[in-house]
Amino acid sequence: MMQIQRIYQVARNLLMGGLMIIVLDVGPANTAEKRLIRIAVGDIPGVETLNLETAAVRAGARGIDTTIVYLQSEDIAVQAVLNGLADVGVGTPYAQIHRTGAPLRMFYQLNTLSFFPVVNTDYYRSWKDLDGAEIYTHGPGSGTEAIMNLMAKKHGVRYGKMTYLPGSGVRVGGMLHGRIKATIVDTHRRNQLLREGNGKFAVLPSPQIFASDEALYAHQDFLRNNAHTVSVFVEELLKVWREIRSNPSVISDARKQFDLLPKLSEHKVSTIDEYYSEMVAVGAFPEDGGRANAAQADFEFYTHAGTITDDAAKLRVEDYWDIKPLDTALGRLAKHVE
16 A cells, blocks of 8 residues: 655745745656645644545555645645645635636535634623734635634624634634634634633634535646546545545544554544544535535635625636546446445
């Protein structure tokens, strides 16, 4: 079995004349169909990326060599993909595609949004209290930013500042140590704040949202030139996601079997089953990779939130998504079931 290469690296961005230059030691770019995928994740490795790591290892067993690189932000990951320094990114680059016409297309919905605004009640107790406040979200164009902007519109408030701090775990640390007072975190970290905060944290009310939190995207050329490689990887993603929906503890088993993220703390390891169980309970892991339904839900959400400044009815799925890899993988899985 091929072993997945994991490079835990924080890339620094250098802006020179408007061009972002990123250096990643991930090998040469592909110019023809190869059994290689280099994935850029704009976040830190953690419990929530173990499902992706599991699928990557399983793809390796089928001859798809997969490298996962953890970067400083989603924006750096986008630039890495655009500049051919990575093949696949993790995120929802709707804003980049809409504003710049970037030749990126999403092709697999990893999970829907399951985030919760949390405040330190020593300072804030309601949405109205957040008028003029500094808010911490994951990054520009992210689902966390979109949710907070949507709620600001709904409650008629204007934040004093939007600060980007990648990683729910990082933002939780800031809350627990009193460095930040209002943020938005995932299900697992919400529970952590309520459990460890001695009663000083509160979750502000927000609606359930079925838009994409994280999706896989790639340059159109990569998807076109590596159709078989991508479809095999998508097939393994679908298998893992369906197994999680049936038995969330499968990820704990996979971590032990494949020695995934060996540097995770014992406390984080102890929360793996809880995290995946909760995500399954809220329906965050689609069994079909999202397909066109994901795109339509995203159009509605991201236009309302202001990430995309256009009428949702005018947006075309093919301008943001390429569902051919999903159709191919789903077709193969259906034949296996038959």
